[in-house]
Amino acid sequence: GYGRFGVGYVEDRTVGGTSDTVIVSRFRMNIDASAETDAGVKFSARVRMQADEDAASGEANAAGLNGARFSVEYGGLRVDVGNVAGAIDNLPNYYGNEPGLETFMGQYSGADYDFIGYSSGGAGVNGVYARYAVGDFAVAAAYDQAANGADGDRFDIHAAYTFGNITAALAYGETDNGAAADFDMTVLTLGGSWGAFSGTLIVGDESVAAVNESDTFYGISAAYDVSSATTLTFAYGDGSGDGDTRNIGLGVIHDLGGGVSLRGGIGESKTGNADGQMRADFGAQFSF
């Protein structure tokens, strides 16, 4: 897991009186357990303990536990059960580089489809995710049944291929809304690295409840090592709809060794024609 803390600025943070600049923090510890059969099949489970600040009040939240994820791994096959991340959540280069201590800006900002995602703070889904990798090629699929037999069963799939220093990946996800129109997302990502530079690209099409958030979304991100210890990150994301949110962010990571780094970022989030909202933060992060 990791810990991070620092100060975070959000322009006009709340309508109430909370200061725009508050102490931000996260403590994340993965509690893992595993066993392996005589034939080499690995079974494992994970529960995450996490504490975050409350961004609205400026206070901190007590730590909590999330839903458990169970995994079976054998060779190139992996099956997750429970609080799983789906095939889009696990899509290579979907998130790309996210500037800021809090990784508050991302190339995916124009994507609004609610795919099967891992929950760090709650129970999450009770689904199944399977991934099979052979050499440079991998395929994955996930399925999640809605609660109480309601509409909203979801599935998603992806395929990824790595050639040289480039990885291309394609995913599709769909939510079955019964008699109402289904939601879906198709997304293509590209990611590559060339020495000190690495970059990602995302482009996709979606159909969600809000008409002005549907249609195309796209984004790019990049990272550049300006020295052996310092990396600059950049992200840009937007969508074709009036309701889509545009993100532009620039960040810096300075490695102090031992798994500790100083991180900060600045960026703007802007939805449609509304005023943009500036964000900035700075702090330390350490892995353990």
Place this chain on the structure above:
Amino acid sequence: GYGRFGVGYVEDRTVGGTSDTVIVSRFRMNIDASAETDAGVKFSARVRMQADEDAASGEANAAGLNGARFSVEYGGLRVDVGNVAGAIDNLPNYYGNEPGLETFMGQYSGADYDFIGYSSGGAGVNGVYARYAVGDFAVAAAYDQAANGADGDRFDIHAAYTFGNITAALAYGETDNGAAADFDMTVLTLGGSWGAFSGTLIVGDESVAAVNESDTFYGISAAYDVSSATTLTFAYGDGSGDGDTRNIGLGVIHDLGGGVSLRGGIGESKTGNADGQMRADFGAQFSF
């Protein structure tokens, strides 16, 4: 602790729309701490972290922590304080073999008395349990005071004796309901093993709030190792009252080594003259 996950079928699971077949899972991790005095008295404490599926909605629950249990052990004496299991909950062969990944059928199905029990998901009781074992003989007693000075103080006691490959145990528990009639339970268990076969037997008498659940209850369970890796389990339980629940179940455990096993079961639970409810499940369990 252990993790287990798989699929579980419950006939007519809910009146609502949840599928009869859902993903079932449990992640249980015991968090133990201990210290030992110079004289060799061991002090310890345990809190359990557990996550389960929500059987009604088909979703999963976030992990939670239960109430702490404190223990003192010295020679054959053990005293537990806090979230304790009482003398019936700890009675040898009370639970017997419980078929199924979820151990959903048991020989005790006709027993309805609410004895002092360990809680994996909540605070549990704030009681005391003591057990003293010398050679093949053991006695135990537990006491739990009701909350806020209300009626409902409970105690239970047991004695167990092992001769050769057979263990016989007798327990008695009582709940003091003040001016109202007290509840009580007397239960005798027998358990033995002969090579690949082992079996348990339970018979008892109880007086509880529901008249049609009082009087006699009884059950048997068995396990048979059909090979070095595969064990069949069986359980049958019922009671003399119209409101008692009958359980019949058959299960299989296939050991994969390394603490991992495949488990499944099928059974029927039937209360009085109501329609029986079929259950079945299958999945993997691993210990750590």
Place this chain on the structure above:
Amino acid sequence: GYGRFGVGYVEDRTVGGTSDTVIVSRFRMNIDASAETDAGVKFSARVRMQADEDAASGEANAAGLNGARFSVEYGGLRVDVGNVAGAIDNLPNYYGNEPGLETFMGQYSGADYDFIGYSSGGAGVNGVYARYAVGDFAVAAAYDQAANGADGDRFDIHAAYTFGNITAALAYGETDNGAAADFDMTVLTLGGSWGAFSGTLIVGDESVAAVNESDTFYGISAAYDVSSATTLTFAYGDGSGDGDTRNIGLGVIHDLGGGVSLRGGIGESKTGNADGQMRADFGAQFSF
């Protein structure tokens, strides 16, 4: 962390029917994680898992997690962020010797100012605490912003100096109540040890919401090792106001080795002219 359990007596515990004597317990486990930079700066984080009895109902509570505290340490400097203890909470000899398994009596009983304190059971504050120590001298300061931009921002500072076997410390804390009168506390402590005897002294002045709790408070505590394994503790505290609470307590700690001790105490808590309330407890505590 540590575990402790035993029986606790509180005279007229509740208006309801809970027994004056109940099982008391605490299980406290610190979950720590840390990393160190190449330059030797230590980053760490702590979340505490704790379970306590419910003193009112006589039952136990399930274990819970508190808010995270993050720390940076380098040489004599330490900075805490998040769920911090402030400069009064960390003031040397502020708490002194607290008799009883439950440390239920203290020399600080006449102090009512609500300073920045570490929370073991909840989220706590989201503040900053810094301490710098050089040789026998140390200074500290803490700041906490009120939630949602409300009034109530707090800060406190302290300075401590150790000469020979005596430590003297002075602290000041203030709460900014906006248009209303501010609250504040000034407190001086002395602590020293001479062979088998150690003692502490506290005296201060405060201004809080309740007029009859404001003005002077004072107290002393002592510990005396009557043998290599047995220590007697004493505490007395009171204040000049009619609403201040007087504590008098006597305790004993008997060390069993291996981090295990038997502990007990007896004392009286009395507020103003109201009837005093006797308390007593006895039990075991073990560290791990």
